[in-house]
Amino acid sequence: MAILxxxxxxxxxxxxxxxxxxxxxxxxxxxxxLLHYYFRSxxxxxxxxFEQRIREFFVGLAQIMSRPLPxxxxxRAIVEHDIxxxxxxxxxxxxxxxxxxxxxxxxxxxxxxxxxxxATMMKxxxxxxxxxxxxxxxxxxxxxxxxxxxxxxxxxxxxxKPMIKAVQDLDDDQFDxxxxxxxxxxxxxxxxxxxx
Amino acid sequence: MAILxxxxxxxxxxxxxxxxxxxxxxxxxxxxxLLHYYFRSxxxxxxxxFEQRIREFFVGLAQIMSRPLPxxxxxRAIVEHDIxxxxxxxxxxxxxxxxxxxxxxxxxxxxxxxxxxxATMMKxxxxxxxxxxxxxxxxxxxxxxxxxxxxxxxxxxxxxKPMIKAVQDLDDDQFDxxxxxxxxxxxxxxxxxxxx
DNA sequence: TTATAGTTTAACTAAATTGTTAAATCAATT
DNA sequence: AATTGATTTAACAATTTAGTTAAACTATAA
Numbered sequence: 001m002a003i004l005x006x007x008x009x010x011x012x013x014x015x016x017x018x019x020x021x022x023x024x025x026x027x028x029x030x031x032x033x034l035l036h037y038y039f040r041s042x043x044x045x046x047x048x049x050f051e052q053r054i055r056e057f058f059v060g061l062a063q064i065m066s067r068p069l070p071x072x073x074x075x076r077a078i079v080e081h082d083i084x085x086x087x088x089x090x091x092x093x094x095x096x097x098x099x100x101x102x103x104x105x106x107x108x109x110x111x112x113x114x115x116x117x118x119a120t121m122m123k124x125x126x127x128x129x130x131x132x133x134x135x136x137x138x139x140x141x142x143x144x145x146x147x148x149x150x151x152x153x154x155x156x157x158x159x160x161k162p163m164i165k166a167v168q169d170l171d172d173d174q175f176d177x178x179x180x181x182x183x184x185x186x187x188x189x190x191x192x193x194x195x196x
Numbered sequence: 197m198a199i200l201x202x203x204x205x206x207x208x209x210x211x212x213x214x215x216x217x218x219x220x221x222x223x224x225x226x227x228x229x230l231l232h233y234y235f236r237s238x239x240x241x242x243x244x245x246f247e248q249r250i251r252e253f254f255v256g257l258a259q260i261m262s263r264p265l266p267x268x269x270x271x272r273a274i275v276e277h278d279i280x281x282x283x284x285x286x287x288x289x290x291x292x293x294x295x296x297x298x299x300x301x302x303x304x305x306x307x308x309x310x311x312x313x314x315a316t317m318m319k320x321x322x323x324x325x326x327x328x329x330x331x332x333x334x335x336x337x338x339x340x341x342x343x344x345x346x347x348x349x350x351x352x353x354x355x356x357k358p359m360i361k362a363v364q365d366l367d368d369d370q371f372d373x374x375x376x377x378x379x380x381x382x383x384x385x386x387x388x389x390x391x392x
Numbered sequence: 393t394t395a396t397a398g399t400t401t402a403a404c405t406a407a408a409t410t411g412t413t414a415a416a417t418c419a420a421t422t
Numbered sequence: 423a424a425t426t427g428a429t430t431t432a433a434c435a436a437t438t439t440a441g442t443t444a445a446a447c448t449a450t451a452a
Contacts, residue, residue: 014298017213021440034399036441091297097355098294101287102210104358118363139388144364145378149385152352157344159293159355162300167314168340178340185341192335193389217410227430232411393452400447409438417430422423 003028003038004048011049012095050099050106057096060085062121071132072195075150076187082154083183093155122147138194146194153186199224199234200244207245208291246295246302253292256281258317267328268391271346272383278350279379289351318343334390342390349382 006028010019021042025032039045064077086092100107126143133140157164157179165175202224206215217238221228235241260273282289296303322339329336353360353375361371 015211015213015294017211018298020438031400032440033401033442037399040441042440094290094293094297096359097290098211100358101290102214104361107358107362119365122364141381141385144374145381147364148353148356148360148378149349149382151356152348153345156348156352156355160344160347160351162296162303163292164344165300166303168318168343169315182341182344185337186345189337189345189389193385216408228410229412229431230429233429236411238410395452396450398448398450401445403443403445405440405442407438407440410436412435413433415431415433417428419428420426422425 003030003035004045004052007039007045008049008052011046012053012089012091015095015098016046053092053096054107056085056089057092058118062118065121065125071128071138072191074128075190078150079154079187079190080183082151083179083186086155086158087179090158090161094159097159136196139196141194146190149193150190153182153190157182199226199231200241200248203235203241204245204248207242208249208285208287211291211294212242249288249292250303252281252285253288254314258314261317261321267324267333268387270324271386274346275350275383275386276379278347279375279382282351282354283375286354286357290355293355332392335392337390342386345389346386349378349386353378 003024007024010024010027013019014023019042021032021035024045025035028035035045039048060081061078064074064081067074067077069077122143125147129138129141129143129146132138161175164170164178165172168178170178199220203220206220206223209215210219215238217228217231220241221231224231231241235244256277257274260270260277263270263273265273318339321343325334325337325339325342328334357371360366360374361368364374366374
């Protein structure tokens with residue numbers, strides 16, 4: 001629905017508090033009255049958007065993590081998926097992080113409704129990493145730590161985009177090139193870090 | 197000043213839009229009238245806080261980066277400094293990132309006032325990395341990318357704290373332990389990734 | 393043509409929030 | 423005790439925002 005798309009855009013970009021119903025209406029090309037006609041309140045609207053965005057962030061990842069792939073291939077797949085996903089919606093991570101730090105319970109609620117099952121996905125990944133460690137394919141490392149490393153290297157550059165642009169003196173074009181380079185280099189960086 | 201400390205706390209935790217003058221007053225143990233008596237407006241107050249926080253984030257880092265240390269030692273020093281800094285003020289990174297994405301110009305303004313000189317610090321670091329590459333001490337990598345990797349691995353876990361806690365099913369205590377483990381493991385992870 | 397669903401307009405209420413002000417109060421200093 | 427500066431109280435104005443409502447309008451389909 002067009003209105004939800006507009007709400008998604010505005011909420012994601014500005015966050016709940018800074019987002020105005022008027023902004024959303026304008027973005028959707030309609031007026032405030034109609035907004036309230038369809039979605040009773042700002043809160044209801046936000047809940048819908050937030051749940052959707054959380055799912056967008058996790059579903060693809062969870063799916064890849066439970067695929068039967070060799071560890072190194074899986075790392076490559078995760079990195080590529082993450083960076084590609086965020087490339088087309090750069091505001092997504094910081095939106096989720098920001099709203100989540102202010103009300104962490106939200107995630108639990110969403111996780112219960114949707115069948116994301118983070119526990120399952122983590123369990124499988126941990127086992128796979130442990131096996132690779134036992135077989136002396138990689139240095140000792142916990143699956144949890146490895147996943148954090150992977151996500152860090154993928155997500156953080158987008159979260160810190162304005163800082164990076166300033167510190168490294170890049171324009172938007174150069175920043176984009178830098179990210180594309182990361183898509184190639186980051187998987188090998190990780191693999192080099194763990195392989196024996 | 198006690199009021200600024202309170203403002204720092206509230207702004208950092210809630211962000212500009214969600215922070216209320218009333219919150220700050222309560223946190224400082226005074227009333228709204230006095231807040232406006234000392235700092236004319238919310239905006240003025242925020243500007244002061246924001247500039248201070250940006251400095252806190254960068255000053256230590258810039259100082260370490262321009263110290264004459266061997267590359268691997270420098271990496272260890274940066275990681276330790278970053279993680280220690282954020283451990284005592286976990287809300288800092290996401291606050292900076294959030295406010296910066298909404299008005300990226302702020303950073304430029306602050307950078308001009310203070311003598312942070314990000315360009316200088318980057319130039320030195322880039323040169324040091326290039327030298328290590330040329331001497332075949334490490335695999336080919338750009339200084340810019342390496343710094344992003346270092347910062348990612350340090351900062352992201354804090355930014356994503358509620359997500360990580362949910363996905364990996366950790367309580368606050370376990371999360372803390374996990375971070376402390378990272379302080380040891382991350383530098384070696386990075387060094388293993390680049391060393392030949 | 394008429395009925396209907398969707399949409400707009402415009403006015404409104406209610407609440408929250410920032411900012412201001414004058415007078416009262418308090419605490420320390422002279 | 424009197425003065426001074428800091429602080430509180432309490433009321434207020436101005437603005438922003440969410441949310442509501444009734445009436446008018448529009449396009450489409452029966």
